Amino acid sequence: MAEPVTSSNPGRYAIGSAATAERPxxxxxxxxxxxxxxxxxxxxxxxxxxxEAFSRGLAPFWENLADPDTLSAIRLTLIVxxxxxxxxxxxxxxxxxxxxxxxxxxxxxxxxxxxxxFSVSPVISGLxxxxxxxxxxxxxxxxxxxxxxxxxAVPGIVLATVFVTFPFVARELIPLMQEQGTxxxxxxxxxxxNGWQTFWFVTLPNIKWGLLYGVLLCNAxxxxxxxxxxxxxxxxxxxxNTMPLxxxxxxxxxxxxxxxxxxSLLAGLALVTLVLKTLLEMRYGEELAATxxx
Amino acid sequence: MEVxxxxxxxxxxxFPALHDVSLDIKSGELIALLGPSGSGKTTLLRLIAGLEEPxxxxxxxxxxxxxxxxxxxxxxxxxxxxxxxxxHMTVADNIGFGLKVRPGATRPSKAEIRRRATELLNLVQLxxxxxxxxxxxxxxQRQRVALxxxxxxEPKVLLLDEPFGALDAQVRRELRRWLREIHDTTGHTTVFVxxxxxxxxxxxxxxxxxxxxxxxxxxxxDDVYDHPKSPFVYGFIGDSSTLPVKVENSQLWVSDRPxxxxxxxxxxxxxxxxxxxxxxxxxxxxxxCIAGTVVASRRVAGTRxxxxxxxxxxxxxxxxxxxEHPAAQKSRIAFRPxxxxxxxxx
Numbered sequence: 001m002a003e004p005v006t007s008s009n010p011g012r013y014a015i016g017s018a019a020t021a022e023r024p025x026x027x028x029x030x031x032x033x034x035x036x037x038x039x040x041x042x043x044x045x046x047x048x049x050x051x052e053a054f055s056r057g058l059a060p061f062w063e064n065l066a067d068p069d070t071l072s073a074i075r076l077t078l079i080v081x082x083x084x085x086x087x088x089x090x091x092x093x094x095x096x097x098x099x100x101x102x103x104x105x106x107x108x109x110x111x112x113x114x115x116x117x118f119s120v121s122p123v124i125s126g127l128x129x130x131x132x133x134x135x136x137x138x139x140x141x142x143x144x145x146x147x148x149x150x151x152x153a154v155p156g157i158v159l160a161t162v163f164v165t166f167p168f169v170a171r172e173l174i175p176l177m178q179e180q181g182t183x184x185x186x187x188x189x190x191x192x193x194n195g196w197q198t199f200w201f202v203t204l205p206n207i208k209w210g211l212l213y214g215v216l217l218c219n220a221x222x223x224x225x226x227x228x229x230x231x232x233x234x235x236x237x238x239x240x241n242t243m244p245l246x247x248x249x250x251x252x253x254x255x256x257x258x259x260x261x262x263x264s265l266l267a268g269l270a271l272v273t274l275v276l277k278t279l280l281e282m283r284y285g286e287e288l289a290a291t292x293x294x
Numbered sequence: 295m296e297v298x299x300x301x302x303x304x305x306x307x308x309f310p311a312l313h314d315v316s317l318d319i320k321s322g323e324l325i326a327l328l329g330p331s332g333s334g335k336t337t338l339l340r341l342i343a344g345l346e347e348p349x350x351x352x353x354x355x356x357x358x359x360x361x362x363x364x365x366x367x368x369x370x371x372x373x374x375x376x377x378x379x380x381x382h383m384t385v386a387d388n389i390g391f392g393l394k395v396r397p398g399a400t401r402p403s404k405a406e407i408r409r410r411a412t413e414l415l416n417l418v419q420l421x422x423x424x425x426x427x428x429x430x431x432x433x434x435q436r437q438r439v440a441l442x443x444x445x446x447x448e449p450k451v452l453l454l455d456e457p458f459g460a461l462d463a464q465v466r467r468e469l470r471r472w473l474r475e476i477h478d479t480t481g482h483t484t485v486f487v488x489x490x491x492x493x494x495x496x497x498x499x500x501x502x503x504x505x506x507x508x509x510x511x512x513x514x515x516d517d518v519y520d521h522p523k524s525p526f527v528y529g530f531i532g533d534s535s536t537l538p539v540k541v542e543n544s545q546l547w548v549s550d551r552p553x554x555x556x557x558x559x560x561x562x563x564x565x566x567x568x569x570x571x572x573x574x575x576x577x578x579x580x581x582x583c584i585a586g587t588v589v590a591s592r593r594v595a596g597t598r599x600x601x602x603x604x605x606x607x608x609x610x611x612x613x614x615x616x617x618e619h620p621a622a623q624k625s626r627i628a629f630r631p632x633x634x635x636x637x638x639x640x
Contacts, residue, residue, distance in 0.1 A: 183374055183376060183378040184378050184380060186345055186365075186372070186374070186378065187372065187374060187378035187379075187380075187443075188380075188391070188395075189345075189364075189365050189366060190343060190345070190365050190366075190370060190371070190372040190444070191391050191392035191395065191443065191444075191446075191447055192366045192369070192392050192395055192396060192447055193366070193391070193392075193395040194366065194395070197395045201380075201391070201395070202380055205380075205382040206381070206382070
């Protein structure tokens, strides 16, 4: 257990062994298919986003980004991410801790629940909040009486985003913490550390790279979420529009440069995320969990 | 510190891991919990540490009932089978951890913690390794660091869970001797868990033999080896041979022949004879003995082990012969155990 983990991927060294090697022609065909697929479905759209954004030069690009409604959408997206990512960090660590380090009834059920946002269509998750907090819902009159606005406002957008991005941190940490077991924590407790000290000095350093990885993915999704947010936001320009929603509005108004300018920011975010993710995997792949489901 | 385990029962879910176990550990004693896997020895150790709570019964530290105290309050040094060293901390930080997490008033200064770590590293014979990380150490070195870390908090009791279980035979033997020396120097009350009888017999002042959640016997190495109290202990500690016998008129019988062993405190009926394969007398003429035909013979280090098929009963027993004994296949050998015990058949 404490022995240094050499490789979590036993298949890595099988590549090139004579028995499993394909004939050259097969290999070329397989690789061409993969590359062609990537080019058509990933690289070309990305290139188009940037060429369209800069199609009329740099000045219109900046002009569109400097538009007050666009700036407001960027601000709102950052605010939503700034609230929902830390929340999910705390929820995710708590849930992973509970699942990995304790035995209790209903554990399998809890794991299923954590995965729910992955399996439910984002539009449905948004709709659930409409049904829950909308004016015709059970809670609606009460909320109205107390002057609490959730739907078509920032709280609703945050709630929908939190729901959709909940699994990222938890899913990343559960296998990691399960693999590490409770030995280190027991050692810390036996040395007199209290619960908080044990978490801060022992558990957290053990999971920090997995945690960072989860936060990174969580953040990317929080900023990019469209479906769930679209349902609860109300699309009020300059007030409840996030970047993905703003892209759609601009595009529907035939403002291609504007739409692609904002889209290029999101694409840039995706690229930065991708680079950071790759760096993390390269350096700390062995400390990260083996499950790469996303 | 004396430790008293009093009528402790431990259930996991509804499965009982320990049944009504009682044990007195004297202050300064080095004691081994020995048993096969599933015997409850690790559970007992974890109960003493406070890593588990007893379902029933009490655990006393000295005069105080510690049963429901947390592990932090019990002040025990625990050494884990897989070391459980903090991999992101240096050796010195690992050893100093227990001092660093103390509340402000009792926490030594950083320089003092460092000094203590160095001192303990010298005690465990690893001077100069303060700034290494656990991954840079060998298994044996890691276990020494783990022990130094446990001793840094000046524990009342040292508890070791299969401390040498993950090491190879050579290092095991070396660390065994070393642990005995450390114990004699520091005088900690020490309890360790092992499934290796050689380790337990060689190292411990007293051995607690456990099986299926119960204590079978507590005693010195001589006690448990020479005077096993149960068939389990006879079979588990050292080599033993068994032979089904019958008790009748204070005599032992093997398939209607008396074997020249008399017994008074056993009722008539079927029973099992236990003896050590090397504690037998070879006889020339058989007027009351166990006689059998050699069916297999193996050379084991300085002796020869032969398997005998006994009479009509077709039972097989193993005995040890001197190397020069001319035991050949099919030859007939008669013997009588020098030291033996009979347990009634279950």
